[in-house]
Amino acid sequence: MSQIADQLQIRKTTFKNRIIKGAMSEALANTAGQPNQLHLGLYEAWAKGGLGCAITGNVMVDIRAKNEPGVVAIESERDLAKLQQWAQIGKQYGMVQLVQLSHPGRQCPKGLNKETVAPSAVPFSPALAATFGTPRELREDEILDIIQRFARAAQICEQAGFEGVQLHGAHGYLISQFLSPLTNKRQDRWGGSIDNRMRFLLEIYQAVRAATSEDFIISVKLNSADFQRGGISEEDVIQVFKAIDAAGIDLIEVSGGTYEAPAMAGVKAEKRKASTLAREAYFLEFAERIRQEVRCHLMVTGGFRTVQGMNTALASGACDFIGIARPFAVEPDLAHRLLAGQDVRYGVDKIKTGIPLVDKMAIMEIIWYAAQFKDIAQGKQPNPKLSPLKVFFKYLKGNLTAVIKGQINSRKSA
Template sequence: MSHIAASLQIRNTTFKNRIIKGAMSEALANHAGQPNRLHLGLYEAWAKGGLGCAITGNVMVDFRAKNEPGVVVVESERDMAELSQWAALGKQYGMVQLVQLSHPGRQCPKGLNKETVAPSAVPFSPMLATTFGTPRELREDEILDIIQRFAHAAQVCEKAGFEGVQLHGAHGYLISQFLSPLTNKRQDQWGGSIENRMRFLLEIYQAVRAATSDNFIISVKLNSADFQRGGITEEDVIAVFKAIDAAGIDLIEISGGTYEAPAMAGAKEDKRKASTIAREAYFLDFAEKIRQQVSCHLMVTGGFRTAQGMNAALDSGACDFIGIARPFAVETDLTERLLVGLDVRYAVDKIKTGIPIVDKMAIMEIIWYAAQFKTIAQGKQPNPKLSPLKVFFHYVKGNLKAVIQGQINSRKSA
């Protein structure tokens, strides 16, 4: 029997197979951060394709801290009707849905929000400083407020009918910023030692667990490494994994990289060992190592392209779930193919516009796929040959409109 097709239960929720769509930015919400029929169309397409579980794209817990235009924001029960429809859609097809809750911290384009905040006022590298401004250091009362925002958002998601949430602690977002000594220079209880730097993550987990029922799934996405000199060490990473596991987390998704070192976008692929390339997954070696340290379920995302490679990873015991992201943007029926032993149709290469400064960033690995999602959401077929340059200029135009709208809203509220 194919390991991919085996079911697995977490708390009282049954995952009908081991394929999970990893979080990818949908960019389908309006300027107020509200979900709509496009989200339903997109997730129904994946559900019809046999997907066992979908993790949503970034859902922000604070409207003042959006990472991009078109992101969903959950601060209250304002959109309960739409969220409930979204959750019910998954149940209709037997597809588990986890809402990825996130705060971007300093990773917000200039002008999108009134200001950006972070553990410390650390600027970006010169290459990205033109796009991302230097953040303001968070006060402790603001840190405590953000923790409660995660908890309240999770509570709303459970009330809407979602099976669980994923806390985004990877890819340089706020939780990841607290974990890294490069972005966390604090001298109080939230910085310094790894015990202090992981406090923000653990406090969020405890608050979410207290705000939701015993049957609600709580997962977290964590970096195995941030691939930056002076960043979080492997020793510290293992300590974080062990601590969140001991706290009671249900599932950890293993990833890696930040906007400044975008390994999650495949930028490091050519430097991988030959043995790792043969086994497909970027982070499988780390999963095997951490498997000996934690007892919770593990998910590995990134690099899987064949049913054989996925089954081998599950058979090894290194992970319990296979995370697949980018291929789902161009083939919505991928799960059905994998379940019968067929492989990914389209090996999508790194998306390049031909503009060097743009191509060095991870941004195209987000917005090109978001353009495909809009097509799918409208009931059309995705286009694997879609022009990255065309997508980029359309994105710049949309981003400019969002910035102008944000400035207008700020003046009205002033």
């Protein structure tokens, strides 16, 4: 009958409680993808707040494939000193830190990178086609290179002192694109059957495990569903969970959705049954089912708002960790409050600008929170009433600047 205050050990790492801050994009790095003092300030605020574990925002394994401006990239030991400082913050306060390693595949805004690659040249739906271009299909040698990039990044993370990494295999990012028949139309050993479509994920895991020590934690974030017609079936999803579990994964975070169907942001909550809403978590029912199929630890993120709901989920055995993301953007000390028996103060509604196209993309579910992170990192108080429209236009200006700089640099290097 687990509770949020209980400790849990994975390999030789002890999690002092069951509360994990889920990955959220910090958007604090420079154009070269380097971490800085703002990252340290942000994660120190969360660490002081009593968190048992924090999963970083997207960290790219290839600087040429950024999902947005301001993302961190780890390709070499260039930023090892700063990464060591970042890892030390967690150790100082007893907060485990997992670095979320990612490649966005086709989910890159037009003009941000020199080109966009994916398992197959599948365009986005008409609603998003103006923002995201049609990607180029990856060659075999490029696939193998990306696998090794994940391994190299993980190796550097361990060298820096982080306790582990999380492979981002959800939300329509590259690993997820390989898994889904909607975005993977390949006819070679990387496509077709589910055994082939999950080869990319399994080979990344094996490469990361080979490049790191026995004590290093490797987790993965996987979709319970894509929520898209023609996407990965529930039968295939279960097979993926069972395969990565059998391979030796330490922890699976259960999530769902893509940019085109962003269930991870809760936008489909209105379509869920009343009984599911009462239990808070978006993906708890699937976790209960998959719990019967896998032996590794499970984490469910999304929807938890009360201590009772969290403790009930843990006590049921459906999950071992409670993932909470967006509330930490406005309540950096939330973990302390939860452990004291107090519920989440700010209910997180969908962030809307009033511009239909923007709101349909759910991009504000990333950038509004990133604006809060910058304030927290600078020692300021977050603002739950911050104007989404103001944040969007500021982001648009910064994004346009980054794209223009990228185009200029591309011309110089050509």
